[in-house]
Amino acid sequence: MSDRTDIAGIRTRLHGVLQHGSRIIATLLALMPPLLYFATARATIESEIDLEARFIAGMVGEIAASNPTHWTFEGVRIEQALTRVVDESDHESRLVLASDGEVLATQGARPPWPVLRVDHSIVAHGERVGAVVIVKSIMDILREAVLIGVLSAFAMGLAYLLLGRVPQRLLDSAMRQVTHLATHDVLTGLPNRGVFMDRLQLALATLRRDGGGAVALFCLDLDRFKEVNDTLGHAMGDELLRQAADRLRRELRDTDTLVRLGGDEFAIIQPRLNHPHSAEVLAQRLIDAVEEPFDLGRHQVRVGVSVGIALAQGRGHPEAEVLLSDADTALYAAKRDGRGTFRFFAEDMNVALRRRRAMETDLRQALARGEFELYYQPQVNLSTGALTGVEALLRWNHPERGFVTPDNFIPLAEEIGLLPQIGAWVLREACANAQRWKDMTIAVNVSAHQIHAGGFETLVARALAESGLPASRLEIEITEGVLLTQTEATIGTLEQIRALGVSIAMDDFGTGYSSLGYLQRFRFDKLKIDRSFIASLGTDPSASAIVDAVLGITRALGVRANAEGVETEEQARMLCERGCNEAQGWLFGRPVPASQIDTLLADRITAAAE
């Protein structure tokens, strides 16, 4: 089923092998001393009686040599030869045989089994005339060997009992480490997906048995993690994951399970829930915990976390895999609804998710299929009405959906990491088109992802070189969001771009929350007043006051101002009165394809000539 079950099996098998192994080794060690003793003692006895037999055979051989024809009748002398050699022994018998096997003399009774026997030939005048045979019992040494065996088995048994635990303990500790590695995430020390599925199944089985209460499954994903990882490096990314895991862990009870599913994705099982509200409370606590800034060495970064929750209630709840997929769907919904938030799974989310996934697939192919197009919106000098430049606005010409506006696909492109590629195309295309529109500036929108992805200044320089567009005619528009993270690095990049001769404009000015601070840190060439203020100009006194204030700032800093979204003559007049230099909006022209800007410019040249 899982890694843990496999490891338990391996552990039992290893344990068995170890026990068997130690038993075999202990038995061999216990057998060694008696076997050694027996073999040595037997060899000693054998060489002793062999020497005896040889000695007796020598003496009898002399008798035979002195009386070759009747030596077998020399019974007395032969028996003397037998007894002269050694003391009598209860466990040894000696025989002198004639060459035909007749027994000529014996000494000692037949010894008890087991016995050792040696033969030695009697030689006279170079011929074998008989033999000396000695048979000796080895019962004594066998008994001693058995005794030694019993003692050594006892000693080995004792040693096995005392030391047998050592390999067992080593195995246990090794197995503990292996089990931990196989069931935990190395980076955060949290349990991994295998453990998670086991615990989820267990929690669901308990719920099915008990019937009451609920199990909540949370899927979490860090917001803006990729940004930190890409820009500060993987070591910082890892550190962020460790710290985030710690913060999440601190919000949980012992009975809850927190795991890292991979990357910046985490999951939590909250078992035995009395009311879904408890899941909501926990989700909010998790979001609050991760929202606080993280200290990563010299950097302080803010990320967030989005949470999707799926609930299993009563007996008829979905299986673990389905529940996990539901929580993941809810997570998508939370991400789509603005991040840093939580969503409970609802059936209709699946439909939305399928739609989003389809859009994702289409978006990945859009660039290769040439489905993107740039539209250009005129920017005019408010006092003269002259066309000063255009802003490039991206459109996705989807074969089925028709024209898709950037607000509907740029966040998705950002999320799936496609924006740097799309942005590079926008930059090249805008510069290439603008090159032929003499004396006009071209403004290109650039998002945080593009700048933070690195190498942006090179991209700008290359687009200028390839198109031949003078740098002074290119304007990069960024929003405050770009400066929100990695402010120093971003300012560095912007300065490099400006060093090329390119202008930098701040878009949607006034809608962020710390614009003034950024103005002090980086000198923008232009501030674009957000269209929400222009729309309320003349009707909402506070909007008018904000427009006045922004224009005051631009004058004080000596930078240009552009009013966005000017739709009426009245708005244009009020802005002109307030000293705004430049504007754009439907009053002057909607975003149009490049060909229409060509026509517009051609008409103006013709009109000027007439």
Ligand SMILES: Nc1nc2c(ncn2[C@@H]2O[C@@H]3COP(=O)(O)O[C@H]4[C@@H](O)[C@H](n5cnc6c(=O)[nH]c(N)nc65)O[C@@H]4COP(=O)(O)O[C@H]3[C@H]2O)c(=O)[nH]1
């Ligand atoms: N109601 C009203 N709206 C007006 C008027 N005049 C212009 N607009 C719309 O206001 C938006 C101005 O662009 P933005 O503030 O830079 O805001 C842009 C910009 O932030 C982003 N965007 C557009 N093109 C690109 C691109 O190539 N790259 C990136 N990163 N972002 C882009 O998408 C946003 C939306 O673009 P659009 O949908 O084209 O919407 C454009 C434009 O069509 C007006 O008089 N009334």
